[in-house]
Amino acid sequence: MTTTTATTTVLQLSGVRAGFGSQTIIHGIDLVVPEGQVTGIFGLNGAGKSVLLKVIAGVVPIWGGRIELLSTDITRMLPERRVALGMAHVPQGRQVFGSLSVEQNLRVGAYTLRRRDKSAYAANLQRVFDTFPRLAERRRQPAGTLSGGEQAMLAVGRALINDPKVVLIDEPSAGLAPAVVEDLLDVLLEVRRLGLTMLLVEQNIRFGLRLSDSACLLQKGRIVYSGDTAELDQDRLATYLGVGRLLASDLAAGLAATNPRRRKKTTG
Ligand SMILES: Nc1ncnc2c1ncn2[C@@H]1O[C@H](COP(=O)(O)OP(=O)(O)O)[C@@H](O)[C@H]1O
Numbered sequence: 001m002t003t004t005t006a007t008t009t010v011l012q013l014s015g016v017r018a019g020f021g022s023q024t025i026i027h028g029i030d031l032v033v034p035e036g037q038v039t040g041i042f043g044l045n046g047a048g049k050s051v052l053l054k055v056i057a058g059v060v061p062i063w064g065g066r067i068e069l070l071s072t073d074i075t076r077m078l079p080e081r082r083v084a085l086g087m088a089h090v091p092q093g094r095q096v097f098g099s100l101s102v103e104q105n106l107r108v109g110a111y112t113l114r115r116r117d118k119s120a121y122a123a124n125l126q127r128v129f130d131t132f133p134r135l136a137e138r139r140r141q142p143a144g145t146l147s148g149g150e151q152a153m154l155a156v157g158r159a160l161i162n163d164p165k166v167v168l169i170d171e172p173s174a175g176l177a178p179a180v181v182e183d184l185l186d187v188l189l190e191v192r193r194l195g196l197t198m199l200l201v202e203q204n205i206r207f208g209l210r211l212s213d214s215a216c217l218l219q220k221g222r223i224v225y226s227g228d229t230a231e232l233d234q235d236r237l238a239t240y241l242g243v244g245r246l247l248a249s250d251l252a253a254g255l256a257a258t259n260p261r262r263r264k265k266t267t268g
């Protein structure tokens with residue numbers, strides 16, 4: 001009954017170190033991102049979450065250790081080659097091009113794909129519009145006129161257009177009103193159901209835990225806990241995330257209610 005099929009590792013980090021000047025920010029991170037799952041990285045402001053994603057994307061130089069994408073060593077690879085191999089990065093702050101239309105933003109995201117395969121681009125564009133109907137309605141509108149939530153969808157859509165093997169998403173909920181965060185959560189839960197592999201960084205723990213299959217807690221550039229999200233009880237939340245006991249118990253209750261974990265990797 002419980003024979004588990006071997007899960008493919010999409011991304012693997014071993015002993016990754018990085019920093020700026022003489023200051024080490026990332027102190028030897030080991031991390032495994034399994035296919036079809038959402039791996040969440042949580043931690044306080046300044047813990048090194050964004051720097052870690054940038055090191056994985058190749059936009060901040062690595063000092064030591066090794067990064068593999070689907071068993072290919074990408075440790076010293078240029079960012080654009082990582083993209084061509086199937087990595088997408090949605091940076092913190094979204095960074096859509098405000099004066100370009102929604103569709104033009106998606107075209108920019110698909111730059112390498114369009115060069116390789118025009119018909120795949122058309123199909124993927126349609127898939128993004130199917131996933132985000134609001135982007136389809138606004139395809140000719142300048143991205144700068146979109147609401148914050150729609151810009152967040154556009155940033156995610158731009159990552160999805162290359163049909164990536166893994167998406168690195170940095171704080172998609174940051175700066176959004178609570179109602180919009182709920183909308184975005186629905187969209188990302190749908191994206192998750194499609195089976196996308198994600199490495200998600202969030203400061204909004206409630207939002208992030210509802211999306212994540214497993215959680216890594218980052219403290220001053222070190223992973224201090226990693227495990228199934230379902231196993232994060234209120235004690236661990238209180239201990240590792242420094243959230244108050246009341247909020248922790250509220251979060252744990254929410255987790256139990258909203259996470260019938262999709263352990264569909266098990267076959268019988
Ligand atoms: N370009 C940079 N140059 C120097 N220090 C940086 C740079 N980017 C980030 N840092 C420092 O690295 C630490 C981690 O930052 P960051 O990864 O952005 O934190 P967070 O977990 O909030 O995303 C912080 O102390 C920050 O000041």
Ligand SMILES: [Mg+2]
Nearest residue numbers: 049050051092
């Ligand atoms: Mg950050």
